Structure formats: structure tokens, C-alpha cells
Amino acid sequence: MDDKFREMLTHTFRIKKKNITFTTLDILLFLVLTVFALVARYALRNVVAGDYKMFFEPWVATLREAGGGIKGLAAEFEYVDYTTPYLTILSFISICPFLNTLLLMKIVSIFFDFVAAFAVMAIVYHQTKSSTKAILGYGTLLLVPTVLTNGAMWAQCDIIFTSFILWSVYFLLKDRPAMGMMFYGIAFAFKLQTLFMAPLYLILWMKGKIKLKHFLFLPLMYLVGMIPALIAGRDFWELISVYFMQAGGMMDIYALSHKFPNIYQFIGTDVFLFEYADAGIWVTLGALMVFLYVFARKNYTIDTKLFLRMGMLLTMTVVFFLPHMHERYAILVEVMAILYLFVEPEKFYIPLLTILCSFAGYTIYLAQNNIVPMYVYTVCFMLLMFDHAVACVRMMNRNKVSLE
């Protein structure tokens, strides 16, 4: 009996078509992780964050007043910084007869938590060919505090664009650049922060992994995303300029960093708001230019480790120097750090510190707790950037390609 039970637990299944093998224990692990991820989200369901009261609730009310659904998209907002795809989701939420708005918004984000988790599972499996590691990757993404609180507690939607970027990464690693860029385009249709990854995609183009024509997916997907609002009768130019308005927006100008551990935590987030805000953009561009120059100038091949390290370094450079960064804006770095954990497990400190630094900002926002000064986290963040920069140089040298 005991042996039968043990045998049952270790029984191996095989999906021949995809050449995937897994055991009963893997299935159990998957179920346990899923259930606990859902339980943790259930526990946070009633938390109402300030953003919901200040922004989301009035937006949904405006959409509802305008008729909701596609019709609701014709609504005139006093201020809104989301593009059509997410507003469409909100507009349908506004007329949904079940549950309340807050819960529905959280359910949407939680759904995309799982979309992202499945992407992590696919990427980890692609890299390691281990079902157990892939499922652990899935569970790790679902249970890290930042992802958990972002949607289920705060009702934010950063995971939506992140999940599409993760699928983009998956297809790029599988050498399917068109699909990869299509998902990147979809992510771009949802959020401007997608562009934090743009320097990495430029390097991939320089190294022949992507073609120039694939970048057309960005405007294409943005235009596709606009269709519901166009049907509702919104002005084309108004829709197309949302990101320009966001970039020049005046909403976040009261601090140089919004609880994010970046360079402004060293020099003060509350002075020279205009001078540093403008100069910070040029510093960011300058820093990116220097990195891009080094990464593009040298001859080497990009493997998964280098891909992730570069991705993390370039994204961290953006959020480290750009002004007005929010605590949530390093989510791309966090998910890449989780992926890295399964590619090089001995570097476990990378996801650990990355998530710790980000979550410090979450805590200040959600719980108004500021126990450790923010500059301590900035030091951690900077050390991680050092680590990535050193690793990139080392890997580039190791993967050097001779021109002869």
C-alpha cells in the first residue's frame, strides 16, 4: 500500500508532442502554490488604497455615467493617464452587475498575475527543462510580496504590461522575434513604462536577434488598442498623444522620487523639483547612451544570462536616474530577477535584494511605514547595479566573438 502510494506520487507523465515530463508531485506542487497564491490574495481583498479612492473610483464612475462598456469610452475625464486598453477593461467593470468595482479591478490584476506566472513557468522550463523548477518559478512570481500586493492589495495593474513583456521575453528566447515584438507591442499599448526595456531591445536589434521591421509592432499594437475608443467616438489625435501628455505631465512633480530608492534619495527628493527633473532626463539618456555604446560596440553573443543581466541593468539605470519614479516602476527588474534565480540559482541575492528595495517603497505607500531610511535601500540598489554591470562585462568577454 505504502509503496503504491509512493509510486503514485512519483509517477511520471509525459506530453509527447511537447516532450514535457512531470510527476504527480509536480502537479501537487503546482496545486499547492496556486491555492496558497489565491488564499494570500483573498486575504488582501478588502484593502482600499489611496489610489483607488483618488483615481480609480472616480474614473470608473465617469465611465459608468457615460454608459459603460464601449460607450463609456466616450467619457470626458478631468485627468486620466491610462490608454484605451485598460480604460476598456475599467469601462466593462463599471457596468458589471456582479461584485464591487474594487474587487473586479483586483480580479483583473490577479488574472494577469497568473498570466505572468505562466510566462515565468514557460521561460524557466525552456531554460532548464525541469518541470519542478518551472513550477517553482510560477509559484515564486505569484508569492513575491511586490507582485502579490501590487494587484491584490493596491488594485494596480502593472502586472498587465509586465505579463506581456514576459511573454515577449519567452518568444525572444525561443528565437521567435516577431511574436516577441508583438507581445512587446501589446505591453506598450497598455503602459508607457514598457519603454524602460527599449534599450535592451535596441541591443537585441544590434546583435541581429530582432529585425527593424519588428519594431512596427509597437505603433501597430497601440493603434489596435485604440479601436474601442475610436468606435466610441473619441478623437484620434487625442488618443495617440496620451503618452506624450504623460511624459510632460504635471501630476508627479511634487517629488523627484515617489518612494523609489533611486539617486534622488541620496540628494533629497524635495528640492530643485524642476531643475533636477529636466536634468535627470538628460542624465538618464546620457547613462543609457554610454551603456548602449559599450554593449553595441563590442563583439559577443547574447545568451540567456547576459540577456537578463543586461535587461536588469538597463531597466535599473532608467529607474535609478529618471525623476518621478514610483515604488512600482521596478516591476520589470523584479520579474527578470526572478527568472535569473532559476537560470543561476547561486545568485539568489539578486531577486532577494531587488524585491526588498522595491517593497520598501510599497510599505511606505501602503502602510506609511518608513523604518529603514530610503537611502539604505538606494545603496542596495546601487550595489545590485554594480553587480549587473560587472557581470555584463564579464559575460561579454566570455562570449567574445572573433572578427577573423
Added chain:
Amino acid sequence: MDKKITDFIVTELKIGKWKLAPIDLLLLIFAPVFGVMMRVCVQSYYALPQTKEFIVINDGLKVATGCFDVLLAIVAALFVFELTKHKLKAFLAYAITLLLPVLAAGSAMWGMGDSIFVFFAILSLYLLVKGKGNSAVICYGVALFLSRYAFFLLPVFAIAFMQKKTKLVSYLAPLCGAWFRNGIVIGDGKLSFPIFESERILSIMRGENLISYNWPNFYQIIGPDKFVIEYGLVAKSIAAVLMFVVVVLVLQKGEELKDEKWVSLSLLLSMVFPFIMPQMDERCGLLADVLALVFVMKFTDMYYVAVIHIVISYIAYSAYFRGESVIPLCYVAFVMLFLIVVMLRFVMGGKRFYIGFKEKENC
């Protein structure tokens, strides 16, 4: 098609006696563009009392120092090329110098003329490394005339003389430089030159109530407002002794200094003296910032020395701009001490403290 474009971007073309790729040219063009834009963003700020005359002086100085920032970047690039014979590193030194926040803030925001003296100080070291000792000393004299912080490099030129790199007569330049400067800034001499006017106004505003003005040095650890006069005199004596000791130790070692050794010694001195000298202010680390950049381009595995020093410098700047530092300066002083120890180990025994990777793996 894509391959043709990407290959073209990195393919080296012969332009005169240089072999440059289009990507190099892009960097050469865009680094100053971004540098200028950074400076334009912050130039409307006036750190000192805004009288009509002062604004004219300050604006003029902002433009002049901006031009010297570009010259400094070029000299830094040449210096790096001289030390490494590595084109990519030279281009990087050029771009990073132009984009250094401390340099941009010092010139375009604060309107102080430090990049002019740093330019002459770095040029003097470059000429020394190139074997043009006498020209180097004359440049050093100009640097000393423009700023008291050039004083940190005095032992370097004393060693250069003892090692027969320079002639004694050329030392008239630094002597005159220091003498004129003393007459103009400390004495009653009136030379209505913006660089001295800004400094004069700043020193009048501040007085001599503190032994350290926001520079994270030893006095931030023991308290910058106690025994200002007494400690000041003691510190000056110690600094003088230290200068002499450094010269003697280097000469006793019997080893001829060349190339990167000049740079590492200069960097160490420009870190140590601000740490112990009295009345050091936020801008006294600028020379070390640029020197650290040149140094780490040669010793890439010590990259952190430049990054940390530049961050420390900007923390000191922001302490002035804000009125107080976000991070207590005593903590920052300990980090500075760590850098000094690292450099001291390097200069004395060539020992390196690695964070991440070793020289053989560097680019």
C-alpha cells in the same frame, strides 16, 4: 538589410589618421549635446546672493566653465588613451566626463569655476605622463593660481623634480600662482575676475565657523563646529608633514614613477588631503572625481572607486544646495575613509580590493 545597417554602425572607417566607427561619432556628438542639455536645465539657479552684478558674473562664469568642461573631457580622453591605448575607453572617458553630474552642477548650477582649475591640473598630469615636465609644472602653476585645491598635487610635482622630470626654474610658475592667488583672494588685492569674485562672496557668507563645509571628512565624524581654530592649525601641520612624508617615502622607495603611478598617487593625495585639511568645502572632491574616472579606465576592476567618489561628491553638493545632507555626513565620511584605505593599499603595494571582478577579466 538589418545586418547591413548594424554592421555599418560598428564598422571602423578611416578618418584622417583615426579609425572611427559611426557609433563612435554618434557618441562624440551626442555626449556634448546631452551635457549641454543637462546644463541648460539647471543654469537658472543662483546659489549666491542675487545682485545684478553677481548675476552677470555668475552667468559669464557658467558659460566659461561649460566650455572648460568640454576641454576637460577632451584632456581626460587623451589621458585615458595615453594610459590604456584603448580607443573605446578614451571615448567613454570623454562621454562620462561631459555627463558627470558634479561637473555640470558645479559649473552650470552653482557657477563656480572649478572645472577650469581641474582642467589645468589634469592637463599638467597628462603632460607629466607624456614626459613634458616643464610644461606640466607651468600648467600646474595656473591651476594653483585658480584654486587652492590644486595644492593637493604639490607632492607629485616635488617628486617629479626629484626624479629629474622637471627643471627647478619652472617651479616659478606654481610659486607665482600661489603668491598671486594669496594676494587676490586672501589679501586685499582686487582682481575683478569672476572666478575669484564667486569664491570671495562664498567665503564671506560662510565665515570660518566650521572646520568642514559639507565635505565628508574626518571633522564630520568628530563634529565640524568644535575647536575650529585649534584643530585647523593642527590639521594644517599634519597635512604639511604628510606631504613631506609622501615625498620622502616615494623617493626612498627608489622606484621611478611613470604613467598610471602618477595618476594613482595623485588620486590618493586628492582624497587624503580633503579628508584631513580644515575648511574643505563641497567642491574639494572635484579633482579626485575626474582623476578617479581616469584611474578606473586604466584599472577597470576598481570601477567602484570612481562611482562611489562621484556619488560622495554629489552628496556634498546637495548638502550645500539643500542646506543639509539627506544622509548624515559622518556616515559618508566612513565611506570616504574606506576609499582612502583602498587607494592607499593600491599605491603602497599594488594590492587591489575587488568588488565583482578582477583585472584579467576586464574589458
